[in-house]
Structure formats: structure tokens, C-alpha cells
Amino acid sequence: MTDTHQGTGPDGTGTPDPIGDGAAEAFLSHDRSLRNAPGPYFGSYGGRWMPESLIAAIDELQETFEQARADPEFTAQIAELNRNYAGRPSLLTEAKSFAEHCGGVRVFLKREDLNHTGSHKINNVLGQALLAKRMGKTRIIAETGAGQHGVASATAAALLDLECVVYMGAEDTRRQALNVARMQLLGATVIPVTNGSQTLKDAINDALRDWVANVDTTHYLLGTAAGAHPFPAMVRFFHEVIGEEAREQILEQTGRLPDAVCACVGGGSNAIGIFHGFLDDPSVALYGFEAGGEGVETGRHAATITLGRPGVLHGARSYLMQDEDGQTMESHSISAGLDYPGVGPEHAYLADIGRAHYEPITDAEAMEAFKVLSRSEGIIPAIETAHALAGAMKIGRRLAADLGPDERPSDRVVIVSLSGRGDKDVATAAGYFDLLPDDSAEQEIAEEGEQL
Amino acid sequence: MTTQPSSPDTTSGSSGSKAAAAIEKARGEGRTALIGYLPAGFPDVPTSIEAGIALAENGADLIEIGIPYSDPVMDGHVIQEATVEALAQGFTVPQIFEVVEGITRRTDAAVLVMTYWNPVMRMGVRAFAERLAAAGGAGLITPDLVPDEAAEWLEAPEEFGLDRVFLVAPSTSQKRMQTTVEASRGFVYAVSVMGVTGARTSVGAAAQAVVDAAHGAGADRVCVGLGVSSSAQVREIGAYADGVIVGTALVAALRDGGVPAVAELTRELSTGTPRTAA
Ligand SMILES: Cc1ncc(COP(=O)(O)O)c(C=O)c1O
Numbered sequence: 001m002t003d004t005h006q007g008t009g010p011d012g013t014g015t016p017d018p019i020g021d022g023a024a025e026a027f028l029s030h031d032r033s034l035r036n037a038p039g040p041y042f043g044s045y046g047g048r049w050m051p052e053s054l055i056a057a058i059d060e061l062q063e064t065f066e067q068a069r070a071d072p073e074f075t076a077q078i079a080e081l082n083r084n085y086a087g088r089p090s091l092l093t094e095a096k097s098f099a100e101h102c103g104g105v106r107v108f109l110k111r112e113d114l115n116h117t118g119s120h121k122i123n124n125v126l127g128q129a130l131l132a133k134r135m136g137k138t139r140i141i142a143e144t145g146a147g148q149h150g151v152a153s154a155t156a157a158a159l160l161d162l163e164c165v166v167y168m169g170a171e172d173t174r175r176q177a178l179n180v181a182r183m184q185l186l187g188a189t190v191i192p193v194t195n196g197s198q199t200l201k202d203a204i205n206d207a208l209r210d211w212v213a214n215v216d217t218t219h220y221l222l223g224t225a226a227g228a229h230p231f232p233a234m235v236r237f238f239h240e241v242i243g244e245e246a247r248e249q250i251l252e253q254t255g256r257l258p259d260a261v262c263a264c265v266g267g268g269s270n271a272i273g274i275f276h277g278f279l280d281d282p283s284v285a286l287y288g289f290e291a292g293g294e295g296v297e298t299g300r301h302a303a304t305i306t307l308g309r310p311g312v313l314h315g316a317r318s319y320l321m322q323d324e325d326g327q328t329m330e331s332h333s334i335s336a337g338l339d340y341p342g343v344g345p346e347h348a349y350l351a352d353i354g355r356a357h358y359e360p361i362t363d364a365e366a367m368e369a370f371k372v373l374s375r376s377e378g379i380i381p382a383i384e385t386a387h388a389l390a391g392a393m394k395i396g397r398r399l400a401a402d403l404g405p406d407e408r409p410s411d412r413v414v415i416v417s418l419s420g421r422g423d424k425d426v427a428t429a430a431g432y433f434d435l436l437p438d439d440s441a442e443q444e445i446a447e448e449g450e451q452l
Numbered sequence: 453m454t455t456q457p458s459s460p461d462t463t464s465g466s467s468g469s470k471a472a473a474a475i476e477k478a479r480g481e482g483r484t485a486l487i488g489y490l491p492a493g494f495p496d497v498p499t500s501i502e503a504g505i506a507l508a509e510n511g512a513d514l515i516e517i518g519i520p521y522s523d524p525v526m527d528g529h530v531i532q533e534a535t536v537e538a539l540a541q542g543f544t545v546p547q548i549f550e551v552v553e554g555i556t557r558r559t560d561a562a563v564l565v566m567t568y569w570n571p572v573m574r575m576g577v578r579a580f581a582e583r584l585a586a587a588g589g590a591g592l593i594t595p596d597l598v599p600d601e602a603a604e605w606l607e608a609p610e611e612f613g614l615d616r617v618f619l620v621a622p623s624t625s626q627k628r629m630q631t632t633v634e635a636s637r638g639f640v641y642a643v644s645v646m647g648v649t650g651a652r653t654s655v656g657a658a659a660q661a662v663v664d665a666a667h668g669a670g671a672d673r674v675c676v677g678l679g680v681s682s683s684a685q686v687r688e689i690g691a692y693a694d695g696v697i698v699g700t701a702l703v704a705a706l707r708d709g710g711v712p713a714v715a716e717l718t719r720e721l722s723t724g725t726p727r728t729a730a
Pocket of ligand 1: 119120146148149223224225264265266267268269270271336337338382384385419420421
């Protein structure tokens with residue numbers, strides 16, 4: 001059983017008032033910036049809950065990262081790769097038809113789906129792969145659920161001439177056969193993980209075991225803003241570009257800051273990346289949408305902040321889905337990328353101080369938003385991203401319901417982090433919407449698994 | 453042929469330490485201390501108690517009982533499989549106290565609990581310490597807790613007299629060696645190789661360097677774990693360490709041959725403990 005806290009009810013309605021949060025305003029009025037939080041602690045979260053054997057490696061990583069971020073040559077290298085390899089800056093697209101499903105407020109999509117490899121993940125892997133080179137490591141290891149981070153890691157490894165090994169739950173390797181092939185085409189080795197529950201968290205466990213044994217040659221390229229310090233602050237740093245670009249673009253396109261920013265939260269990397277640009281803007285409400293799975297009341301979900309309670313997993317203290325014995329519980333989501341029982345520690349802190357709000361989105365709500373965006377805008381989102389879109393539909397309607405006498409819905413502006421494209425999810429979606437003939441090979445895949 | 457000081461009082465805060473007393477007793481008898489690890493609840497709770505008693509009756513000076521945990525990042529396949537099975541059988545964390553008490557009631561061995569940190573945090577460090585002390589437990593071995601994050605644990609046990617066994621590794625810096633030795637009580641656990649638990653045919657040359665560094669930082673008792681499976685290895689390590697920890701080999705014995713196999717392997721391992729001139 002998980003416990004509730006902060007008054008976010010198990011019905012998932014969350015905080016009813018989307019703006020003007022008192023706690024956050026109080027915090028911000030003290031002139032304290034929330035930006036660039038260095039870690040290792042975010043309030044009482046974060047830290048280095050790691051075996052001693054790995055402390056030297058994370059010390060080395062931290063030191064290398066601190067030096068690199070202050071080194072103009074390194075930041076220029078990142079900027080060059082972002083621009084000429086990943087395709088940054090990503091667009092900010094106004095979604096006028098989708099906006100009609102969001103209470104008529106103006107909706108802008110931050111198009112991380114247009115990056116090379118199709119999601120925000122590339123920002124982090126390029127940065128960390130460069131750090132691996134700086135440390136003289138020749139090998140990177142990574143965990144992956146759906147395969148997005150695995151593919152991105154394999155891509156960076158190919159580009160920068162590093163050996164790459166990806167740990168992936170055995171069940172996922174079978175379900176995601178095409179993504180396994182993508183990683184192999186890029187020269188990576190994919191190791192199916194048969195330990196424990198054979199899911200993403202067990203892939204992380206096996207990656208950590210590999211790291212302990214091979215730390216001299218190997219960098220562990222963690223795929224989200226979680227884990228031991230310096231990972232949460234470092235992964236955020238590489239994703240801050242999302243929020244910085246978005247802030248500049250929205251000012252340019254609308255002449256004002258948004259009322260709300262929406263993102264999906266698995267471990268929390270795309271969310272923290274876009275939030276960062278607006279953390280010190282008290283008028284901008286920040287919303288993270290977790291996987292509500294089949295509904296938080298069913299127990300089959302991944303709504304870590306909504307229903308978890310603080311604990312330590314994979315090196316950090318944060319909210320955690322755990323039973324009364326402190327055993328990690330299995331998470332459930334139609335989206336493999338959100339199917340993780342932990343969450344990055346900075347999000348746990350932002351939730352506690354009220355600066356950001358976290359709400360669950362069910363599989364059904366996400367799939368509805370998936371369909372709506374595809375049909376209204378001609379953009380097929382990743383199912384992870386569809387959680388942010390479903391959240392934006394709710395937030396937009398709340399904003400529209402809460403207007404002053406002389407205001408119109410179009411006076412409100414919402415930005416959504418469009419974290420990834422949905423090509424990988426076509427089989428799942430086709431199965432979900434019953435678009436496949438009964439005897440097709442794709443039908444079998446869709447029934448068996450989640451995403452291609 | 454130990455070169456270590458033999459008084460149990462030379463490490464600060466060790467008076468009343470059950471683990472220190474057990475190691476010093478072995479030292480007084482001219483032996484390297486033998487420490488056997490088994491997970492609680494494998495293959496079931498009563499058998500894990502019997503297996504722990506078999507360790508004590510066949511030559512183990514200290515017994516280490518592991519709490520099965522969902523995410524054991526420092527464990528290799530054999531121990532993972534055993535703990536997954538224990539959890540599948542319905543093992544719950546409070547049963548650890550049943551197992552500890554079941555062993556301490558029938559033997560004199562010092563019984564330490566090996567646990568990943570989240571189950572302790574979940575119960576509450578103080579509540580856990582209190583119950584462990586009441587069950588007759590000696591203390592905790594904490595593979596994923598470094599002293600830097602252990603404030604609550606460092607404060608809790610004094611009143612319960614519990615040992616705090618932290619790990620040091622070949623990668624541990626001199627500075628960290630110092631702080632870890634100072635934070636430890638009972639003994640310091642020297643990880644023999646960079647890796648996870650699992651039987652290895654040879655224990656790395658790194659082991660002696662880690663032990664020497666820990667002794668150099670002031671540790672009176674340093675025990676070596678990871679990879680030990682035979683009396684020959686016990687003898688080899690006994691030349692420079694105060695104790696030897698055997699895990700995977702015992703778990704495999706319990707899995708394949710039940711309690712009698714644990715007894716037999718413990719007897720075999722203990723033939724490596726006498727410190728006759730090499
Ligand atoms: C497209 C997309 N969005 C979001 C996520 C969730 O990760 P995070 O919370 O770290 O952004 C994933 C993870 O695989 C993803 O592929």
C-alpha cells in the first residue's frame with residue numbers, strides 16, 4: 001500500500017486552483033532563486049545512497065562535470081552538437097486546433113519530437129557521452145525501458161566512438177524487438193535482464209552491477225534526472241536548453257510568459273528541463289503529469305509523487321512506490337517510458353514546496369489525448385508525451401473556467417513539452433484503437449507488448 | 453601471525469560490541485574469525501533459522517543474516533535468486549527479528565543483519581534498532597549506505613549497543629577510508645574486488661591493499677568479503693585480515709543440499725581459520 005500526502009486525493013483531482021499558489025509565491029518573494037540547484041540535496045531529497053564501491057566514480061563524474069560546465073570549450077562543443085547534430089533549437093509550435101480541446105486557451109508545443117532520434121533524450125546523452133570522453137572512459141552503459149534512451153545512448157556512442165552496452169528487461173526486449181534492432185544497427189550490445197521483476201528498475205540494477213565491476217573503463221549514462229548526485233543536477237543541466245529556448249520563443253511569439261507549463265514525468269528529465277526555464281517566474285504554474293495507469297485507485301499505476309512516500313532507490317532519496325516493508329513496488333503504465341516506481345529528487349522537492357504540481361493521468365486519458373493531437377494537429381506524440389497533452393487539456397479547461405469578467409480563454413497561454421514522437425508507439429496505439437486486422441503480425445505484437 | 457593489536461578496546465566505541473567480542477575471541481584462540489552469510493526466509497523462515505544455527509555450531513564466529521530486498525544492487529545471481537524466492541514465499545521484513553532471535557536463543561554467535569537501507573528507513577531507524585537489539589542482534593551491515601548519509605543510524609544505536617559495519621572498497625580514497633573506519637563499530641567490511649557478491653576462484657590482490665589501508669586508518673578489525681568459497685582462500689586471507697566473510701558459497705550449499713550441506717561447508721571453511729605459522 002502506498003500512502004497519500006499533501007491532500008492530493010486518490011481520485012487524482014489534485015490541486016483545484018491552477019495558479020496563484022501561495023506557498024510558491026511566498027518562497028519566491030524571498031528572492032531565493034530555485035534555478036541551478038546544485039545538489040546533492042534538494043530539500044531533504046537527493047544525496048548519494050550508493051555502495052561505497054561506486055562513490056569514487058561519482059566523485060570523479062561530479063568533478064569532471066563541474067569543470068566541464070565552466071569550460072567554454074565544452075559548452076561550445078555541446079552547443080555545436082545541439083545545433084548541427086540534434087537539430088536544436090527545437091520549434092515552438094502553436095497548436096490552434098488542439099487548443100479547442102483545452103478550453104480555448106492558447107497552446108504551444110515545445111517540439112522535442114523533432115530532435116534527432118525523436119525525443120528530448122538526445123540532449124542528455126550527448127552531454128554525458130562527452131563527459132565520458134573527458135574522463136577517458138571507452139565504454140558507456142545505459143538502461144532502457146521502451147528503448148528510447150537506449151537508442152539515444154547507442155547513437156551518441158556511435159557518434160563519439162564509444163563501446164555501448166544497454167540493459168533492458170527481458171520482457172521489453174521481446175516486446176520492443178525493433179528498438180533492440182535499432183540499437184544493434186547503431187553498434188550497441190543489448191543485454192536482456194532476467195533478474196527481479198525484469199523491468200526498467202531491474203535494468204538499472206544490472207547496469208549498476210556492471211558499473212561496479214567495470215568502473216575504470218565505463219561511464220554509466222543514466223537516462224533521467226534521478227539517481228545519486230551528481231546525476232539529477234547534471235541531467236537537468238543538459239536538458240535546461242529546453243526551458244531556455246521555450247521561454248525565449250514564447251516571449252517572441254506572444255510577448256508574454258505562459259500561465260502554465262505542462263510536462264510528463266517518468267524519472268523527470270524532460271519536465272525538469274522545461275520547468276527550469278520558468279522556475280523563478282512566479283506567474284508561471286508548473287505541472288508534471290505522472291502515469292496513472294489503470295487508475296491510481298487500482299494500484300496499477302506509476303504515480304510516484306501522487307501516491308508514493310519518501311524512500312531511497314538507485315542512489316537518491318525521493319518519493320518512491322514502496323510497500324510497508326520498504327520493498328519497491330512494480331509500476332504500471334501503457335507508456336514504458338513512464339513505467340518507473342521512482343522519480344527525480346528535485347521534483348520531490350518542488351512538489352513539497354508547492355512550486356510544481358503533480359497529477360496522475362490514466363492510460364485512457366493519455367490515449368484520448370494521443371488521438372486528439374494526431375487528428376487535430378497532424379503530430380503523433382509519444383504515449384509518454386500524451387500524458388502531458390491530456391494534462392494540458394485539463395489545465396486549459398481549468399484556466400478557461402477561472403477567467404476574470406473581461407477576459408477570454410485566448411488570454412491564457414499554456415506550453416506543453418512535446419517530449420517525443422510517437423512512431424515507436426504505432427503498434428500499441430493501433431492495438432489500443434483496434435485498427436489492426438485480427439490475423440496481422442502487428443496485431444500479435446500489439447497484444448503481446450506495449451510499443452514497437 | 454596477526455600483527456594487529458589484540459585488545460578489544462582500541463577502536464573507539466567498541467566496548468560492548470558483540471561483533472568485536474566474537475572476533476577478538478577467535479583471535480585469542482589463534483584463529484581468523486569466520487563469518488557466514490545467509491538470507492532470512494530462504495528457503496523458508498524456519499529453515500533459515502536452522503541453517504544459521506548450523507553455521508554457529510560448525511565453526512562460524514559471526515553470522516550475517518540478509519534481509520531479502522527487491523533491488524539488491526550489490527548481489528550477484530546466486531544471492532539474488534535466493535532472496536527473490538524468499539520474497540515470493542511471502543517473507544516480510546519484521547520476520548528478520550524472528551530469525552535473529554531464533555539463532556541467538558540457541559547459540560552464542562554474534563548475529564548481524566545485512567540490509568539495504570530502504571527497509572530500515574521505512575520501518576524507522578530507531579524502531580528498527582530497538583527491535584533488532586531486543587532480538588539479540590549484534591548490529592547492521594549496510595551495503596548501500598555510506599557514512600555520509602548515515603546520520604540517523606550513527607545517532608541511533610549507542611543506546612542499543614549495536615554495531616555499524618560499513619564497507620570499504622579498492623576504490624575507496626584515503627580520506628574516505630579514514631571517515632568510514634571512524635564511523636564503523638565492530639569491524640570494517642573490506643570488499644575484496646570491484647564487483648558484486650559471487651564465488652570467485654581467486655580473491656583479488658586488491659583485497660590485501662584494502663585491508664592494509666583500513667588497518668592503517670586505525671581499524672582494529674577488518675574482515676574481507678566477496679568471492680570467498682574455500683578453506684584455502686580463508687587461510688590466504690587470514691594472513692592479513694582479522695576475519696573472512698563467506699556468502700554465495702553457503703547460499704548455494706543451502707540451495708543444493710539443505711542445512712546439512714551448510715554444516716559441512718562451514719566445517720570445511722573453518723579448517724582454514726587456524727593461524728599456524730605459514
Ligand atoms: C518521449 C518520452 N518522454 C518522456 C519520457 C520520460 O522520461 P523523463 O521523465 O525522464 O522525461 C520518455 C522516457 O522514455 C520518453 O521516451
